[in-house]
Amino acid sequence: MESEGQEHVSERTVVMATATAIPDPRLIDAAGLENLCQALAAEGYHVIGPAVQDGAIVLRELSSAAELPFGWGVRLEPGGYQLRHRDDTAAFGHSAGPQSWKRFLHPPRERLWSATRTAEGFDLDGAEDDEPPRYAFLGVRPCDLRAIAIQDRVLAQPGSRYAARRARLFIVAVNCTEPGETCFCTSMGTGPGAEGGAYDLALTELLDEHGHRFLVEVGSPQGADLFRQVPSERADHATLRQARSEVEAAADRMGRQMQADGLRELMADSHQAARWDDVAARCLTCGNCTMACPTCFCTTIEDTTDLTGEHAERWELWDSCFDLDFSYLHGGSVRTSPKSRYRQWLTHKLGTWHDQFGSSGCVGCGRCIVWCPVGIDLTEEVKALRAEQDQP
Numbered sequence: 247m248e249s250e251g252q253e254h255v256s257e258r259t260v261v262m263a264t265a266t267a268i269p270d271p272r273l274i275d276a277a278g279l280e281n282l283c284q285a286l287a288a289e290g291y292h293v294i295g296p297a298v299q300d301g302a303i304v305l306r307e308l309s310s311a312a313e314l315p316f317g318w319g320v321r322l323e324p325g326g327y328q329l330r331h332r333d334d335t336a337a338f339g340h341s342a343g344p345q346s347w348k349r350f351l352h353p354p355r356e357r358l359w360s361a362t363r364t365a366e367g368f369d370l371d372g373a374e375d376d377e378p379p380r381y382a383f384l385g386v387r388p389c390d391l392r393a394i395a396i397q398d399r400v401l402a403q404p405g406s407r408y409a410a411r412r413a414r415l416f417i418v419a420v421n422c423t424e425p426g427e428t429c430f431c432t433s434m435g436t437g438p439g440a441e442g443g444a445y446d447l448a449l450t451e452l453l454d455e456h457g458h459r460f461l462v463e464v465g466s467p468q469g470a471d472l473f474r475q476v477p478s479e480r481a482d483h484a485t486l487r488q489a490r491s492e493v494e495a496a497a498d499r500m501g502r503q504m505q506a507d508g509l510r511e512l513m514a515d516s517h518q519a520a521r522w523d524d525v526a527a528r529c530l531t532c533g534n535c536t537m538a539c540p541t542c543f544c545t546t547i548e549d550t551t552d553l554t555g556e557h558a559e560r561w562e563l564w565d566s567c568f569d570l571d572f573s574y575l576h577g578g579s580v581r582t583s584p585k586s587r588y589r590q591w592l593t594h595k596l597g598t599w600h601d602q603f604g605s606s607g608c609v610g611c612g613r614c615i616v617w618c619p620v621g622i623d624l625t626e627e628v629k630a631l632r633a634e635q636d637q638p
Contacts, residue, residue: 291382324621341426346540388437393540427501428612513597526585533566
């Protein structure tokens with residue numbers, strides 16, 4: 247009996263190893279994206295990806311791969327964003343849009359609990375009673391992969407709603423081959439290629455004389471199991487070299503650069519810099535940069551009741567350190583000036599984030615530059631702070 251049991255375990259182990267083996271990179275065509283979407287939907291995932299809507303490329307739930315922004319690109323500048331038609335049919339030939347993936351893992355508005363008065367007291371309905379959705383993110387850029395990893399360190403506490411959503415997440419990354427005018431992920435070490443282990447599947451889009459193809463790399467056992475449902479073909483060495491070359495070339499075409507070395511020390515030593523007055527004269531303290539940023543995580547709590555007093559709810563909402571009430575203590579706000587609030591944001595993002603979480607809070611996506619109404623460019627602000635520090 248003992249030998250039979252050992253043999254059974256051995257056979258089961260072999261079967262499991264075969265089912266989760268990581269295959270070599272494969273190729274699919276543009277139609278294969280639809281097969282991938284169908285496979286994800288069949289597994290119960292809500293597929294979230296980029297789509298053209300309201301004059302921008304936004305992130306939303308997709309019912310079909312046909313909703314991807316084939317043939318659309320963007321023009322980016324400080325304080326400016328514009329859709330443009332591409333000369334090809336690329337599905338991922340665009341840069342980061344106004345939204346980041348955090349809105350699905352860390353929603354901008356979420357009910358924590360509600361309570362209804364009864365004859366015996368209160369009936370309490372907690373948000374933890376609701377099963378979190380199973381999301382499949384399709385088209386996650388390497389900079390946003392790093393942003394998700396940063397938010398994991400901040401928010402993925404055991405038992406949290408974020409942790410529950412994150413545990414059910416499937417990630418299809420897209421290596422960047424065409425950075426935007428405000429991108430600087432290379433400077434921050436977050437792209438343009440996706441890091442192994444951070445995704446379930448990773449795509450590299452190729453358009454050439456061989457057609458419209460996607461090189462698919464598997465990054466997890468879950469990715470391997472799902473991708474077996476998608477028809478594909480072996481990728482030859484020439485295709486692998488081509489894909490690698492296009493991603494490497496993108497690193498040399500970044501629209502912005504940031505000198506990342508010594509940022510923590512620069513922020514710590516620049517508290518009294520005159521540059522803060524300059525940027526404060528332009529900053530509207532609107533908080534757009536924090537709303538668009540894929541790593542900003544601050545929230546506030548709002549309690550509401552109905553007119554009868556019979557029902558109450560507690561909600562968690564995104565908040566911004568640019569809000570005057572964000573630093574409110576008994577007697578007033580700590581940071582009352584635009585200068586102090588912008589300085590708080592930038593020094594935390596680039597400096598003290600290292601002390602709290604072991605990395606920079608900036609991933610080089612450039613969203614804060616594009617979606618600032620007055621076009622404040624943090625890479626230029628850092629250059630100015632360095633120049634001021636270097637003055638004799």
